[in-house]
Amino acid sequence: MRTFLDTSVLIASSDADHPHQAASIGYLASASPATTACAAHTLAEFYSVLSRLPGGKRVRPELAAALVVQIAERMTVVPLTAEDYIAAISACAAAGQSGAMVYDALLIACARRWSADRIVTWNLRHFRSIALDMADRIFEPEGHPVHQP
Secondary structure, X not given: OOEEEOHHHHHHHOOOOOOOHHHHHHHHHXXXXXXXXXXXXXXXXXXXXXXOOXXXXXXXXXXXXXXXXXXXXXXXXXXXXXXXXXXXXXXXXXXXXXOOHHHHHHHHHHHHHOOOOEEEOOOHHHHHHHOHHHHHHEEOOOOOOOOOO
């Protein structure tokens, strides 16, 4: 089973105070490059969020960068080409989707490129609305097994 993780799952798994940490952490803990992937863009998003968390939860930049390296070592990191970006943006425009939906569309493009069997996200509604043809493969972490042989 090839599982693609959204940034929201990685953020939740890395924050002990996050309400979704318990449901998310197993995906990161069991990740391997053969079974788990994330988008190259996710590495930047993950760093950005962790290094700007409010209050005392903010992670020092050097620690956030080290966590990014650990994520990259634990899973396949899927890049996109300029053509992939243009196709995702064009698809959003054609569907009347605007704003930040394009970032989810880029993550879906990565999941497609990697031929993911399942996409795990805390942004279920957005992901399913972008990828109607993949809706049956898009899940929230709760209630789903981490990895099946």
